[in-house]
Amino acid sequence: MLKSIMLTLLFFPLWSLSGCSQQDSAQFDLEQAKQKWGSSGVAWTETDLQLLESGELLYRSNCSVCHGRDGKGDMQLGGPELDGSPFANGQKSELIERILQGKKGSAMPAFADALSDKQIAAIASYLRNAWKNQAADIVTAEEVKQLR
Numbered sequence: 001m002l003k004s005i006m007l008t009l010l011f012f013p014l015w016s017l018s019g020c021s022q023q024d025s026a027q028f029d030l031e032q033a034k035q036k037w038g039s040s041g042v043a044w045t046e047t048d049l050q051l052l053e054s055g056e057l058l059y060r061s062n063c064s065v066c067h068g069r070d071g072k073g074d075m076q077l078g079g080p081e082l083d084g085s086p087f088a089n090g091q092k093s094e095l096i097e098r099i100l101q102g103k104k105g106s107a108m109p110a111f112a113d114a115l116s117d118k119q120i121a122a123i124a125s126y127l128r129n130a131w132k133n134q135a136a137d138i139v140t141a142e143e144v145k146q147l148r
């Protein structure tokens with residue numbers, strides 16, 4: 001208790017000096033996202049960047065256990081590498097369908113009931129631009145809806 005009060009007293013002046021308001025931090029995130037996704041040379045809109053960022057989080061919570069946080073796959077769980085995969089870099093429809101339907105007879109689950117169109121769109125968009133994948137496009141919720 002005493003320690004936390006001391007820490008607050010110590011850090012509060014620093015924090016208030018930095019002018020860290022809510023608005024500034026939202027701005028900062030956008031700038032960070034621009035830098036992070038900017039290397040592909042695509043002029044992403046703010047909506048695109050939000051989709052890519054949420055796709056990364058959704059990928060980490062739903063897919064990375066088998067495919068690896070770095071997309072390199074997991075030998076034990078049988079998830080193949082998605083970094084550099086034709087699924088991530090080729091036809092959007094093949095990627096969307098594989099996520100919606102999974103693959104029967106394998107460990108790859110169907111996500112049609114577990115995730116919304118928007119969530120699948122976010123994950124697919126992320127996969128198409130993560131690591132060395134460079135499809136340089138966005139998958140929309142509408143495109144997912146049409147393939148359900």
Ligand code: HEC
Nearest residue numbers: 062063066078079080085087098099103106107108109111
């Ligand atoms: C329980 C483990 C598991 C989870 C969770 C999982 N996958 Fe898979 N995934 C697999 C396996 C195993 C395969 C290979 C299936 C086959 O073709 O035999 C696969 C295949 C794929 C493929 C095709 C790639 C290829 O080269 O065959 C894509 C794309 C894919 N998964 C995306 C995803 C996405 C996106 C998620 C999260 C929404 C996800 N997977 C979650 C196990 C998993």
